[in-house]
Amino acid sequence: MTQASNAQQVARIGIVTVSDRASVGAYEDISGPAIKDTLSDYLTSPWEPVHRVIADEQALIEATLIELADQEDCRLIVTTGGTGPAKRDVKPEATEAVCDRMMPGFGELMRMESLKYVPTAILSRQTAGLRHQTxxxxxxxxxxxxxxxxxxVFPAVPYCIDLMDGPYLECDEAVIKPFRPKK
Incomplete structure (x- = not known):
């Protein structure tokens, strides 16, 4: 596909909240909507959220990530919750299990950024990876x-999606400036 045809695609973006309590309605999911609001601030190109709220169960997380990537054609999936050291925090393991390749720079940068605000950011096991073209x-x-x-990390995301022939993500550069090499 060309950049012009990719620019006309509606990007389907998976948003997954991993929370035992939110998944059973014990409290409201505020993290998933925070991702949606942030992406709405960033993106000017058409996109559609595909939102799931699930329990912190590794098999369920893996199945959800596979469904969003393989059946729902989400080229970007952003997850929230389940990245700490608690016994039930298994999202990084689930992500690694379904990915072909890991992208460790994302987790490194997110921890560096979070350490500016809280010393406990070092406990985070945030990560990123590629499942086929997602x-x-x-x-x-x-x-x-x-x-x-x-x-x-988002300045690198549109170019990463470009490299995998995904939909062309255009951003409001007054809010977030994506990096794309000069041609």
Whole structure:
């Protein structure tokens, strides 16, 4: 596909909240909507969220990521929650299990950014990887941290999607400036 035809595609973006309590309605999911709001601030090209709220169960997380990438054709999946050291925090393992290749720079940059705000950021196991032609990014669970981490890594996301022949993501450069090499 050419950049022109990719620019006309509606980008389907998976948003996955991993939370035992939110998945059963014990409390409202505020993290998924925070991702959606952040992406709405960034993106000027057409996109459609595909949102899931699921329990912190590794098999369920893996199945959801596979469904969003393979059946729902999401070329970007952004997850929230389940990245800490607690026994039930298994999202990084689930992400690694479904990915062909890992993208460790995303997690490194997100932790560096989060350390500016909280010393416990070093406990985070945020990561990112590629499943076929889908980029999966694991974010922390707090809305403020979601925005801080996405602000740090999102400038690389549109070009990553370009390299995988995905939809062309255009951004409001007054909000976030994506990096694309000069041609």
């Amino acid at each position: 980029l999966i990014i694991n974010l922390p669970g707090k809305p403020k941290a979601i925005r801080q981490c996405l602000d740090a």
